[in-house]
Amino acid sequence: MFKWFDERLDLIKFKEKFLSKTFPTHPTFLIGEIALFSFIILVVTGVFLGLLYEPSTKTVSLFGATVPAAYASVVKIDLMSMGMLVRRIHHWSAMIMIAAVLVHLMRVYFTSAYRNPREVNWFVGLGLFGISLFAAFTGYLLPYSNFSVTATSIGYYIAKSVPWIGNWISRLLFAGDFPSAATVPRFFFLHVMFIPVLLMVLIGLHMVILVKQKHTEPSSNGGRPEAQNGKRLIGIPIWPEQAFISIAFFFFLLFVIALIATYIPLNPIETYGPPSPGTPVMRPDWYFLVVYGFLKLIPGDLSFSIFGGKITPETIGGVVFPTFLILVFLLVPLIDRSKEPQHYIVSPLRRPFMTSFGITGGVFLTMLVVSGYIDVLHIEPKTMLMYVVLATVMAAVVSYALLRLYNKKREG
Numbered sequence: 001m002f003k004w005f006d007e008r009l010d011l012i013k014f015k016e017k018f019l020s021k022t023f024p025t026h027p028t029f030l031i032g033e034i035a036l037f038s039f040i041i042l043v044v045t046g047v048f049l050g051l052l053y054e055p056s057t058k059t060v061s062l063f064g065a066t067v068p069a070a071y072a073s074v075v076k077i078d079l080m081s082m083g084m085l086v087r088r089i090h091h092w093s094a095m096i097m098i099a100a101v102l103v104h105l106m107r108v109y110f111t112s113a114y115r116n117p118r119e120v121n122w123f124v125g126l127g128l129f130g131i132s133l134f135a136a137f138t139g140y141l142l143p144y145s146n147f148s149v150t151a152t153s154i155g156y157y158i159a160k161s162v163p164w165i166g167n168w169i170s171r172l173l174f175a176g177d178f179p180s181a182a183t184v185p186r187f188f189f190l191h192v193m194f195i196p197v198l199l200m201v202l203i204g205l206h207m208v209i210l211v212k213q214k215h216t217e218p219s220s221n222g223g224r225p226e227a228q229n230g231k232r233l234i235g236i237p238i239w240p241e242q243a244f245i246s247i248a249f250f251f252f253l254l255f256v257i258a259l260i261a262t263y264i265p266l267n268p269i270e271t272y273g274p275p276s277p278g279t280p281v282m283r284p285d286w287y288f289l290v291v292y293g294f295l296k297l298i299p300g301d302l303s304f305s306i307f308g309g310k311i312t313p314e315t316i317g318g319v320v321f322p323t324f325l326i327l328v329f330l331l332v333p334l335i336d337r338s339k340e341p342q343h344y345i346v347s348p349l350r351r352p353f354m355t356s357f358g359i360t361g362g363v364f365l366t367m368l369v370v371s372g373y374i375d376v377l378h379i380e381p382k383t384m385l386m387y388v389v390l391a392t393v394m395a396a397v398v399s400y401a402l403l404r405l406y407n408k409k410r411e412g
């Protein structure tokens with residue numbers, strides 16, 4: 001059979017060209033794989049859920065109550081054998097994928113792996129990050145619970161607040177006003193079709209670029225003559241060594257996610273109930289808390305107009321601030337440039353400015369997450385803003401001073 005396929009597909013050549021490539025051995029390189037494997041688990045569990053889910057808000061009867069069909073279909077999934085487990089695995093995989101993408105991004109940043117020639121993969125990666133967040137956002141609406149509608153309406157008001165084109169964007173994304181009967185089918189299409197295909201294409205591109213450019217290597221290889229300054233990678237072959245490690249790692253990850261999903265409930269829609277007006281605003285998931293926290297710090301009456309476009313607190317917190325963050329991330333490899341291709345990861349301790357910049361950004365964003373809880377912490381927005389500025393400035397000064405001191409001592 002192999003001979004038959006080999007004659008037609010040139011499998012031996014493929015094996016020699018691709019499968020004998022090397023993969024550098026460094027534990028942090030597994031983080032990207034966690035993101036990749038969580039995505040695979042999401043697709044498989046998503047197909048199962050998609051077969052049973054009903055993307056409609058028409059009302060049906062469920063145990064004597066009148067509820068939206070989408071909500072009823074998810075309650076029915078929860079009640080069937082293994083249904084709730086699959087739904088929880090799907091949701092936990094999404095959490096773990098986003099956390100892994102974030103840690104992977106930090107790994108790439110703090111080891112300076114984004115520099116020449118890997119800037120393109122940094123940009124593709126940023127696209128992957130943004131689209132993964134969008135996948136989570138569209139997924140939240142689907143069970144059409146009380147939480148779904150409250151969380152999605154925050155996004156709706158943000159989309160509407162884009163100056164000049166807000167109405168057009170919100171109508172395109174939400175298929176009209178929200179909540180309305182048309183939004184669920186639109187989000188269902190985006191969540192199960194458009195976004196997964198886009199993610200698959202971009203992940204494919206990310207991997208093709210990775211194979212073409214080769215992976216960065218641990219700096220300990222730097223002194224090894226056989227490394228030939230990036231022309232040869234030192235590591236283990238993709239086939240069979242790395243493939244077996246990856247397969248084992250995939251099943252280990254699946255085991256961990258299934259274990260967590262078994263014991264820790266997520267998004268218990270039966271507790272939230274179907275949408276009902278007048279419920280208090282619920283906090284979104286942790287990855288949206290940066291924007292949510294920022295919105296809490298902006299005075300509610302801060303509104304003005306520019307060239308006929310209305311700027312509201314939602315515009316500043318939900319549009320201007322995320323755009324600013326995206327710009328900063330995009331600019332990283334363009335500002336920290338190097339003319340020569342860089343093939344080794346660098347210890348963050350040896351790059352005081354970039355490391356301190358990363359730590360400062362991390363502290364700032366973490367403080368915004370904390371700001372999402374000011375109601376629970378009973379802190380006034382103005383006081384919290386002061387804490388955010390103080391913590392950010394302190395992180396910048398202390399981290400930079402310590403790293404400079406470390407490098408002076410090392411050189412001395």
Ligand code: HEM
Nearest residue numbers: 029032033035036105113118121122125126128129215216
């Ligand atoms: C769905 C999201 C993503 C997946 C599945 C993914 C997957 C991977 C995998 C498996 C690797 C090789 C192993 C490793 O270095 O960890 C890799 C490398 C890389 N990724 Fe990602 N990634 C994603 C998002 C990102 C993001 C958000 C960024 C940065 C903004 C990024 C930038 C890079 C770069 C520059 C490399 C090459 C690193 C090197 O050569 O050291 N990726 N990615």
